[in-house]
Amino acid sequence: MAAVGIFSIQRVNRSGILPWLRIPDRYLSPYILMTSQFQSWDMFSPDPTRRLKEIRIETMQNGTWSLSRLVDGKHLGSFKRAPELKYLDMIQAYPSLKPLEEPYIQDVCRSDHLKPGTPIRMRIRRAVLPMPEDRNSIDAWRQWRPEWSEWIDHTTSCTPISS
Amino acid sequence: MVRVDRPHYLLHTHLFMKRLLTFIDRFFFEKISASGFGLMRIAWAGTILVSMLGGASDVVRYYSGVGISPISFAPFVLRNAYRFSILDTIVTDPFPVLLLWSTLLWCLFCSMLGLRTRLMTFLSFVLLCSFHERNIYILNSGDSLLRLIGFLLVITPRIDAFSLDRLQQRSLAPITMSIWPYRLLLWQFIVLYLTSLWDKLQGVMWINGGVIASVFHHMDYFRFPKIVADLLSPFSFSLTAAFLVFELSWILLLIPRKIWRFALPGRMQNYSLKRCLLILGIFFHSGIFLFMNVGNYSFVIFAGYLGLLLAEDFDVLRNFFNTGWKRRNPTDDAKISVLYDGSCRLCQRSMFLLLSIDALHRLRAVDFRNPALLKKYAPDLTEKSLDRALHIRLPDGKTFAGFDAFRVLAKHLPALWITVPFLALPFVSPIGRRIYARIAGKRHACVQGSCAQK
Numbered sequence: 001m002a003a004v005g006i007f008s009i010q011r012v013n014r015s016g017i018l019p020w021l022r023i024p025d026r027y028l029s030p031y032i033l034m035t036s037q038f039q040s041w042d043m044f045s046p047d048p049t050r051r052l053k054e055i056r057i058e059t060m061q062n063g064t065w066s067l068s069r070l071v072d073g074k075h076l077g078s079f080k081r082a083p084e085l086k087y088l089d090m091i092q093a094y095p096s097l098k099p100l101e102e103p104y105i106q107d108v109c110r111s112d113h114l115k116p117g118t119p120i121r122m123r124i125r126r127a128v129l130p131m132p133e134d135r136n137s138i139d140a141w142r143q144w145r146p147e148w149s150e151w152i153d154h155t156t157s158c159t160p161i162s163s
Numbered sequence: 164m165v166r167v168d169r170p171h172y173l174l175h176t177h178l179f180m181k182r183l184l185t186f187i188d189r190f191f192f193e194k195i196s197a198s199g200f201g202l203m204r205i206a207w208a209g210t211i212l213v214s215m216l217g218g219a220s221d222v223v224r225y226y227s228g229v230g231i232s233p234i235s236f237a238p239f240v241l242r243n244a245y246r247f248s249i250l251d252t253i254v255t256d257p258f259p260v261l262l263l264w265s266t267l268l269w270c271l272f273c274s275m276l277g278l279r280t281r282l283m284t285f286l287s288f289v290l291l292c293s294f295h296e297r298n299i300y301i302l303n304s305g306d307s308l309l310r311l312i313g314f315l316l317v318i319t320p321r322i323d324a325f326s327l328d329r330l331q332q333r334s335l336a337p338i339t340m341s342i343w344p345y346r347l348l349l350w351q352f353i354v355l356y357l358t359s360l361w362d363k364l365q366g367v368m369w370i371n372g373g374v375i376a377s378v379f380h381h382m383d384y385f386r387f388p389k390i391v392a393d394l395l396s397p398f399s400f401s402l403t404a405a406f407l408v409f410e411l412s413w414i415l416l417l418i419p420r421k422i423w424r425f426a427l428p429g430r431m432q433n434y435s436l437k438r439c440l441l442i443l444g445i446f447f448h449s450g451i452f453l454f455m456n457v458g459n460y461s462f463v464i465f466a467g468y469l470g471l472l473l474a475e476d477f478d479v480l481r482n483f484f485n486t487g488w489k490r491r492n493p494t495d496d497a498k499i500s501v502l503y504d505g506s507c508r509l510c511q512r513s514m515f516l517l518l519s520i521d522a523l524h525r526l527r528a529v530d531f532r533n534p535a536l537l538k539k540y541a542p543d544l545t546e547k548s549l550d551r552a553l554h555i556r557l558p559d560g561k562t563f564a565g566f567d568a569f570r571v572l573a574k575h576l577p578a579l580w581i582t583v584p585f586l587a588l589p590f591v592s593p594i595g596r597r598i599y600a601r602i603a604g605k606r607h608a609c610v611q612g613s614c615a616q617k
Contacts, residue, residue, distance in 0.1 A: 001350045033245035036292040036310045041359035043304045043457070046366030048378045073383035073456070079217030082458035083225070083301035085383050090300040097240055097300070104231045107224060129377050131368070141380060141393045 050129035052146055055088055057108050060119040068120070069108055092124070092153075101154045109158035121155040195345060197338040199472035200316070201277075201324025203348075204284060206466035207312050208275035211291060214459050215268060222264050225298050228255035232298045241299065249290070250297035266290065277326020284322060288313035305460035311351055312467055319344040335518055337474075348470045353413050360410040369407065372400030384455045409443050416440070438476060441468050477522075484577070485523055497558040498527040499575060500540040501568075502549050505530030513553070520578040552603050565603065566595040 032038055055071040076084055091097040091104070105120055114120065127146030215222075224230040227250075232240070234255050250260060267290040273283035291313055295302055316322050321340035323329050329338070363369040368377060376399035379385050379392035415423075415436055423436065444464065452461035472480075489497075501517060504510040514528050531537045531549045541549075541556055548554075552565035555572060563571050570586045573579040585591060 001347050001354075030245045033242075034247075035314055036295065037314055039307045039311065039355075041304060041307075041355050042362045043359070043460070044374065044378060045359060045362035045369065046364075047368045048374055048381070050377060050381075052382055078456065079214070080221065081383070081456050082303055083218065083221070086303060087231070087301045099236060100232060100240060100300075103233050103236065107231045110229075111224075129380055131373070138393050138396055141376065141396050142390075144380075 049089075050131070052127040052129065053085075053088070053092075054125040054148075056123040056125065057105065058121050058123055059112075059114060065121070068112060068114075102156060105154060105156055106159060110161060114158045116158050116160040118158045119155070120158055122153045123150060124153045125150040191343040191346070192341045194339040195342045196474040196477065197321040197324045197340040198474075198477060199470050200319055200322050200340065200344060201326065201338075202472070203312065203466055203470035204277075204280070204316055204322045205275050205325060206462075206469050207309065207316065208271045208284070208287060210459055210462045210466055211287070211309055212268060212271045212275065213462075215264065215271070222261060223257045225301055226250055226264070226294055227257045227260040229257060232300070241296075246296055247293075248296040249293040263290065264294070267294065277323060277328050280323045280326045280328050284313075284316050288317050303458040303460060305458050305463040308355070308460070308463045308467060312348075312463070312470070315344060315348055315351070315470075330516065330519060333515060335515070345470070345473070348467065349416060352467065352471070353416060356410040356413040360407060363407065363410075369403060372403045375399035375402045379454065384457060386454060386456055406447060409440070409447060412436075412440055412443075435476070435479075437471065438479065441471065444468060481523055485525070488523070488525065492558040494558075499525050499558070499572070500527050500529045500556040501572070502529045502531045502537075502541055502544070502554040502556065504550065505532045510553070517572065517576070520576050522577045523575060525575045526572075552599065566592065566599040569599070570595070 053072065056067055057069040057071070058065045059068045060066075071084065071088065073081055073085065088104075091100045101122060105122060108114075109116075109118065109120060125148045127148045129146075130144060218225070225232070228234040234251065237251060249263065267287065270283045270287040270290060273279060274287050288310075292310060295306060295310060319340065321338050324338050368374045376392075376396040379395055379399075380389065385392055420436075445468070448461040448464045451457060501514065503514045517526060518528060527540075529536050529540045531541070531544075531546060531554075537544070537546070537549075541554070541562075544554065544562070553568050554562060554564045555568040556562050557571070570592070573583050573586055586595070
């Protein structure tokens with residue numbers, strides 16, 4: 001439990017408290033990782049994300065781009081919503097995970113039975129929630145509407161399914 | 164020159180060490196009820212089972228080599244150090260992944276029921292970690308807590324409370340275990356809440372109280388339309404503050420109760436801080452689940468809370484659920500007499516099963532073959548009539564038999580409460596009576612050691 005405590009404190013150590021814990025952490029982290037006790041309780045912290053996101057997977061049919069799949073909180077089932085949105089959040093947020101966009105899109109090709117060579121792209125729509133300075137105002141929230149910006153994030157074409 | 168009285172000094176040191184060792188022994192190895200961990204095992208396995216079944220359509224997508232996270236990408240996107248997953252090397256094709264997933268479901272099911280409890284729980288934990296390590300980017304905090312609870316269950320000495328393995332031992336004696344797994348679980352929750360609190364205090368929105376309003380307007384999480392989020396916004400500050408205070412309060416559990424009792428006024432000394440925090444936790448996490456879609460987090464927290472229940476907590480729960488019963492039946496001896504055939508093996512097993520799930524302690528087993536007991540609890544009933552079906556007699560004198568007796572018993576056994584609405588349906592009784600009559604008709608009658616089929 002001491003190992004868990006040191007591991008957890010190091011992971012929230014943004015303000016640089018207890019730097020001397022780095023030494024035992026170096027030796028205890030392997031134990032924590034091997035026993036899958038790694039943990040990070042940063043749900044909605046330090047601040048919850050204010051980014052609203054819609055991911056549109058579009059395919060070119062008859063020379064025009066059309067919506068093939070819409071990935072957002074409203075269009076995913078209960079069990080699928082949390083893992084799918086978390087996954088997309090992670091691959092958008094970290095440059096090292098950008099390569100995972102290609103297999104994600106290829107998976108759409110497979111599941112929608114798209115012909116090899118079909119152009120396909122990921123369009124992202126994003127809005128930002130306002131900083132809730134006037135937190136007690138129902139009217140302020142009622143008047144608020146998201147201002148969407150959008151861009152094409154990834155364009156590719158469906159590859160043949162390898163046997 | 165000061166003269167040191169050596170024998171006295173050694174004696175004090177010896178006494179101090181003895182007290183210290185006794186304290187450490189009691190602190191880590193005092194015996195507690197293993198029921199909490201038994202319930203935690205069931206809830207843990209059940210939560211993973213439901214989550215995995217709910218995500219059945221995405222098993223190949225998330226975990227196989229042809230899904231959204233191909234094996235070839237693993238060295239670049241997953242951590243390589245101190246990581247092992249069966250799904251990395253041995254099992255990568257879709258069909259074997261599905262087979263492994265089915266194996267995980269089977270192990271969880273057995274763990275939940277308590278069949279080969281230790282082995283199935285261990286296998287469930289290993290397979291769960293394999294699936295989690297294969298694709299960590301779809302996981303949430305609830306999944307992390309599932310692994311932690313799983314690890315604790317694997318190392319805990321007794322996790323077989325409320326298990327079919329226990330039923331086979333035919334013992335109703337309560338299981339006990341050393342307290343150290345309970346302490347580890349408690350400290351894990353303290354680490355969870357305190358690190359979460361510390362992380363929150365590094366931001367701005369938790370401090371200015373705007374978090375709830377913001378999160379409720381996040382369309383990926385909030386379950387209800389925007390108008391509901393707008394109406395709840397004025398409560399943001401108070402809910403945010405309440406949640407932070409709740410998280411901070413967990414640190415108070417590190418203070419021994421004996422010290423607490425000095426600080427609290429007399430009337431409050433009988434209340435348990437842990438129970439208050441658990442109740443508040445149920446309130447907060449139920450609210451999170453009700454309003455937001457954040458995966459299985461709330462249910463995993465509830466599973467962990469079950470592990471924090473000790474014998475005294477079960478007593479409080481029992482007294483709470485028995486409040487109405489005790490008001491209607493004020494005498495100490497007021498119980499439901501269950502009249503069964505003590506010479507019938509099927510009846511003995513059924514009675515044992517009923518007593519093992521009699522969490523509210525409302526039943527009394529009465530072997531009607533014992534004339535003294537029969538005279539005491541049901542003098543107006545004959546052995547012949549009792550032989551035809553299970554009979555129960557309530558404290559108010561009402562008697563029920565067969566399926567009707569079972570239907571009444573279900574209301575008094577928490578494990579069967581879920582069946583009560585179904586048993587109350589009008590078409591169920593005639594079918595139930597027929598089925599019961601068929602089972603009762605086939606039981607072996609054993610008289611003076613000689614058994615014959617009826």
